[in-house]
Amino acid sequence: MSAPELVLVLRYRKAVTYGFHALLGALGEHETATWFEVRFGESAEETARHIREAGDVRTLVLWSFYSPDAAALADELKQIRALADGPQVTHLAGGVHATAEPMQTLDAGWDMAAIGEGESTLLSLVDAKGDPAGITGLAYRDADGKLVRTGKAKQRPLDDFPGFALKWDRFNALEITRGCIYACRFCQTPFMFSARFRHRSLANVRWHVDQMRARGLRDVRFITPTALSYGTQTDEPDLAAVEELLASCREGIGPNGRVFFGSFPSEIRPEHVSREALRLVKKYCDNNNIIVGAQSGSDRVLDAAKRGHGVEEVKRAARLGIEEGFRINVDMIFGMPGEGEQDVADSLRLARELADLGARIHAHTFMPLPGTPWRDAPPGDVDPETIREVDRLSRRGALYGHWQKQRDHAARLAAAAEAYPRPGRSRTLLPTVPPQTRLPQGD
Template sequence: MSGPELVLVLRYRKAVTYGFHVLLGALEEHETATRYEVRFGDTPESTAEHVQAAHASGAKVLVLWSFYSPDAAALAEELAAIKRTAPGAVHVAGGVHATAEPVQTLDAGWDIAAVGEGESTLLALVDNGGDPAGVTGLVYRDGSGNVVRTGKAHREPLGRYRAFPLTYKRMNPIEITRGCVYACRFCQTPFMFSARFRHRSVENVRWHVDRMREFGKRDVRFITPTSLSYGADDEEPNLPAVEELLASCKEGIGPHGRVFFGSFPSEIRPEHMSVEALRLVKKYCANDNLIVGAQSGSERVLEAAKRGHDVESVRRAVRLGVAEGFRINVDMIFGMPGEDPADAEASLKLAQELAALGARIHSHVFMPLPGTPWRDAPPGDVDPETIRAVSRLAQQGALYGHWQKQREHAVRLAAAAEAHPRPGRSSTLLPIRPASEQAGTP
């Protein structure tokens, strides 16, 4: 048999393996006339070596990249180095950043930006021998430098493609829900996947769990924007669907396996916490901790961010979780757009109150992520007093997170947005209170 016509080199980094596994899961079931191979570039050096080897065999080479917005600048530098070392490949960027900022992605050096969900787009690219012409879901420049947009990528029901590939024995948490009805202004998920839920069926999830057990895996985890929304069409949890899912997974992974739900890499919305829900987790799952998304202790900020819950829901969620024996990790974002000293103080007081109840605070600094309504907002700014108070909580073991590094990322994102302005785009920021209404003003 002759060699491959097309070689797909994955720039395979730990931060984005899940997304690549979904693509490989779709690819391994796909019948195509194109002879292709998949190779994994675990480092920039190995990626360049794969490109050189594939070119030497006469194959066309597509290097597939996926990254989040905070990583875009660093990976653009890596891309330039690989292109210098191993020229001639076509570099395709996918994921939330490329979807939100395709032209910026092209300007940074990638040849093609894949916009939206990538499974059907990749399959069509492979069928086309790597030629982007006629493949939907792509943005690229033609020979004259004009931007070509090929239209929206095709969306299939979740479950149409596998959550991970069997061929390469690379397994990961199972994506059970895609999209999110809440559309929080700082989050990229609903604006990439649409503001509605699509759920993988219990039967489909169980198929994956059975395969995991066959391969000797013991732990089942899930990818979802909001765990207790599984099976729901709107904001109201569907606990019978959640129980059916968890019971099937526990049975499938066997007596020596474990199921984790509502912990990393997913979370639970505070208003969804109930005794009934928590006892379902205790009955079927192994995790003794849960992640709750609070984001702010200010009612004003929560409303502006369109979070869909109030501060009291957060307090209640932590109390319920602690009473049922869980360690609660609470996500909070400091420096939200329009946040003033009174809002910052409210968040800090809530963090201290929840820490006193036994919760741990997972701290973040606001980042103006591309593709979100707050894309044009300034980077999160945290005043020195709040920084000192947050540091004290961290020293006590009540707070963790990489908020200092996120602040650096936020500044870079804001600079990139300024370099690629979008006229008429509104950030819908909070109004700043008059000085007489701000905290600490007599």
């Protein structure tokens, strides 16, 4: 049997399977004259072995990662190149970090960076047997070392591509909305996918659920930046569209299946929480917990972050959710840019109040993520008294999260941003919020 014309090796990690499955879903439905093979590298060693086994065949190694993982994976890339390399091997990085920081990505050792949504770019690369010439959605350096940027790939309707990889029997939560109108200054989603909603149609969602049930899968979960925004293009929920979605999924997955909505891996905006919405979730879904995005207990910081809601909406959402029988998990970010003493005190007060109601705090540390308006902000700095208060809530079982690890990630991201300054951008981003000061002891 003759060799394929192109080998695709995925550096396949648990943290990024959603994105890879979407790419493979598109590839599995694509008609191409190129004879290709797909191989999954679940470790650096396995990835290198697949590259070696491809021999002289053109090999495209696909990477996807979030900004906090970029430095560690650059080290892994060096390790893989030491184990297996050659002129026929091209390492392509995709995802939010590569989109936001293509030059940084190339300088870290990748041969190409994918800009924006990857489905159409990958299909074009497969058609071209890995040759990037003339393909949109890429950044790379030519033979003379000159940077070539071909612009973002065209955004297409979600219905154009399957949400998971049927051909390779790889499934995940179903992406029902891409993009976000809320453009929060710390979030990469609206700046990668544009500040508008693109929803998967109800019929297309149902097709996916039917495929899952036919294969014996039981759980339906959703990927969306804001769950109750399904079906709308404004900041007002369309509960009729949400009910149609949930009713169809409930029917489609059958009596032995389960539907989860507003819980991991998605969340609900606090101002969207209402008794009617909660009762829809209770009627059709199986989750007994809901994630509410608060982010801060300071109205000033929420306004600076362009969150579009205030603290009272967060309190109201938690109270309603608990009254309706849900366990409420509230996302909060500590060390937001420009936090002052009173802002920190307000956030801790909100955390204690929510914990007393019975909610749990999902704690994060602010990270200056590439591609966001706050990319050049200083890393989250959590003062010792705040740390002690967070620890007290954690010991009560009222707080959880990887906020301590995120402090280290934030420092690395800030250092990388310093090395790649954006021209014409001031690092003083929040003149309306006074600089952070340490809370008095025992406050």
